[in-house]
Amino acid sequence: MIRAYHVTKRYGDVHALRDVTVKLGKGEFCYVTGPSGAGKTTMLKMLYGAVQPTEGKLLVGGVDVSRLSKRRLPYLRRNIGIVFQDFKLIPTRTLAENVGLALEVLGTSRDVIDRRVNAVLGIVGLRGRGHEYPPTLSGGEQQRVAVARAIVNDPSILLADEPTGNLDGAMAIEVMEILQAINLRGTTVMVATHDTGLMNRFPFRKLRFEAGRLVES
Amino acid sequence: MSPRLKHVFRRAFRSLWENAYLNSVSAGVIAATTLLFGVYLAVQFNLNKMVDTWDRDIHISAYFHPDVPENRRFDVRDEIATRSEVTKVRYVSSEAANEWMQVRMPAMEDILKELGSDTLPSSLEISLTASAARPTAIDAFARTLSVTDFSDVDYGQEWIEKFQGFMAMLKLLGAIMGSLILVAATFLVMNTVHLVVYNRKEELEIQKLVGATEGYVMAPFLVEGLIQGLIGSLLALGGLAAVHRLLVARLKDAFELAVTADLQFLPSSYIALLFAAGSILGVVAALLAVQRFLSKVT
Numbered sequence: 281m282i283r284a285y286h287v288t289k290r291y292g293d294v295h296a297l298r299d300v301t302v303k304l305g306k307g308e309f310c311y312v313t314g315p316s317g318a319g320k321t322t323m324l325k326m327l328y329g330a331v332q333p334t335e336g337k338l339l340v341g342g343v344d345v346s347r348l349s350k351r352r353l354p355y356l357r358r359n360i361g362i363v364f365q366d367f368k369l370i371p372t373r374t375l376a377e378n379v380g381l382a383l384e385v386l387g388t389s390r391d392v393i394d395r396r397v398n399a400v401l402g403i404v405g406l407r408g409r410g411h412e413y414p415p416t417l418s419g420g421e422q423q424r425v426a427v428a429r430a431i432v433n434d435p436s437i438l439l440a441d442e443p444t445g446n447l448d449g450a451m452a453i454e455v456m457e458i459l460q461a462i463n464l465r466g467t468t469v470m471v472a473t474h475d476t477g478l479m480n481r482f483p484f485r486k487l488r489f490e491a492g493r494l495v496e497s
Numbered sequence: 498m499s500p501r502l503k504h505v506f507r508r509a510f511r512s513l514w515e516n517a518y519l520n521s522v523s524a525g526v527i528a529a530t531t532l533l534f535g536v537y538l539a540v541q542f543n544l545n546k547m548v549d550t551w552d553r554d555i556h557i558s559a560y561f562h563p564d565v566p567e568n569r570r571f572d573v574r575d576e577i578a579t580r581s582e583v584t585k586v587r588y589v590s591s592e593a594a595n596e597w598m599q600v601r602m603p604a605m606e607d608i609l610k611e612l613g614s615d616t617l618p619s620s621l622e623i624s625l626t627a628s629a630a631r632p633t634a635i636d637a638f639a640r641t642l643s644v645t646d647f648s649d650v651d652y653g654q655e656w657i658e659k660f661q662g663f664m665a666m667l668k669l670l671g672a673i674m675g676s677l678i679l680v681a682a683t684f685l686v687m688n689t690v691h692l693v694v695y696n697r698k699e700e701l702e703i704q705k706l707v708g709a710t711e712g713y714v715m716a717p718f719l720v721e722g723l724i725q726g727l728i729g730s731l732l733a734l735g736g737l738a739a740v741h742r743l744l745v746a747r748l749k750d751a752f753e754l755a756v757t758a759d760l761q762f763l764p765s766s767y768i769a770l771l772f773a774a775g776s777i778l779g780v781v782a783a784l785l786a787v788q789r790f791l792s793k794v795t
Contacts, residue, residue, distance in 0.1 A: 328706070350711075351710075354705070354708045354709060354710045354711075354713075355708070356708075357705075357706065357707065357708035358707075358708035362706055362707075368699070368702075368703055368706070370699060370700045370703065372515075373700075381703060381704065381707055382707035382708070384504045385704060385707055385708050385709035385710075385713055386708070387499065387500050387501030387504070388500060389500040390500065390503070429707070433707075433708075
């Protein structure tokens with residue numbers, strides 16, 4: 281599902297990633313871990329096309345991201361769900377509208393959107409709360425909404441950048457359980473985190489980065 | 498309507514409502530610009546119309562030499578009347594000219610009487626077809642009149658040329674001023690739309706992250722721009738109608754000139770042009786603003 285061949289990313293003279301080669305199969309769950317500044321976020325950003333590799337080749341779902349034009353980028357992203365540490369929810373839109381956004385851009389009809397939104401809100405434990413607004417929710421609930429948005433169009437890959445970074449222990453576990461459940465449905469999940477406790481509780485493959493180099497896979 | 502289009506319109510109307518103040522400012526700037534454009538169009542339209550009317554009214558006065566015998570004068574009149582460019586020829590005798598002068602200038606009545614009825618030369622008043630009354634054509638026609646029969650030919654050529662020069666200058670000034678105003682208005686509207694875009698920055702970034710194309714992100718703003726343009730044009734049209742009414746009333750009161758009665762409002766083709774200008778201004782400004790924003794979003 282994800283293949284990186286000698287991928288390097290430089291910002292001027294600074295190396296964010298150096299010569300990374302890694303493969304990730306369909307339906308796999310893995311952590312991208314390492315200390316701050318190790319290149320975790322850069323790796324994820326590359327996977328959803330926010331930055332392009334300086335050298336090397338990166339294939340995501342068969343698409344060569346290293347050569348992807350700006351015009352083709354949206355079509356790659358429709359196959360990837362993304363979850364951020366800061367949730368990235370629109371505070372002035374209801375939960376249903378936030379989640380439905382990913383379907384709206386695909387041109388899905390209102391009926392189908394409503395059905396799918398209700399279903400995924402159920403998956404993340406927020407059934408019947410679609411009319412509420414993000415600021416009225418706890419951090420854990422907001423992150424669950426973000427996860428619902430990420431999976432509403434049934435992507436084959438789910439990327440989560442420090443999804444539990446802003447959450448306390450219980451809430452973090454809740455979110456991880458949801459991500460695990462999504463993975464069990466066949467979605468490839470990649471979670472960037474440096475929370476060792478969480479990685480021990482949910483043991484999966486680890487891609488460990490240090491100073492931009494992949495030191496453990 | 499396709500679901501995608503429905504989403505676009507829903508977003509556009511929602512944003513118009515949620516950013517009512519900024520959108521009103523945009524529509525106001527478009528209204529002011531379109532109003533100026535409308536004033537320019539109205540002035541040009543009325544001046545053109547006036548020139549057309551004058552062109553139709555233009556006739557040549559050809560004054561006979563005093564020694565041309567009367568029967569020759571009639572022959573010349575009949576010969577000229579047969580020409581294709583001529584619509585009417587009227588012979589004005591010396592006596593008739595004298596009488597006309599006395600009626601028009603009563604103060605000179607005594608002097609004219611004293612000078613005698615044959616003081617003023619007899620003449621032909623020649624009316625031409627519309628195409629022959631155009632400045633270059635009328636000049637060419639005047640040259641064909643025999644110098645042996647006529648002592649002087651008058652058709653106000655100097656005045657026509659001056660007026661044409663004025664019209665050309667007005668068009669040039671209008672084009673220069675119009676371009677400057679258009680650039681300034683585009684810039685103003687673009688910056689206002691940019692504020693709306695920044696108000697929705699987060700939402701647009703998320704749209705891009707979940708796979709929205711640039712076209713999808715842009716479309717609601719273009720719809721907003723179009724609506725702002727149409728509202729602005731409508732306001733401008735209302736303003737123009739009010740100015741027109743006021744101007745006609747004032748000019749009538751002040752001068753009682755016949756010309757003010759002919760001061761016409763814009764015809765439908767010009768009104769369509771006004772709406773097109775306002776809409777294009779709104780859409781182009783929105784396009785530039787969103788493109789500027791999207792160029793910075795990954």
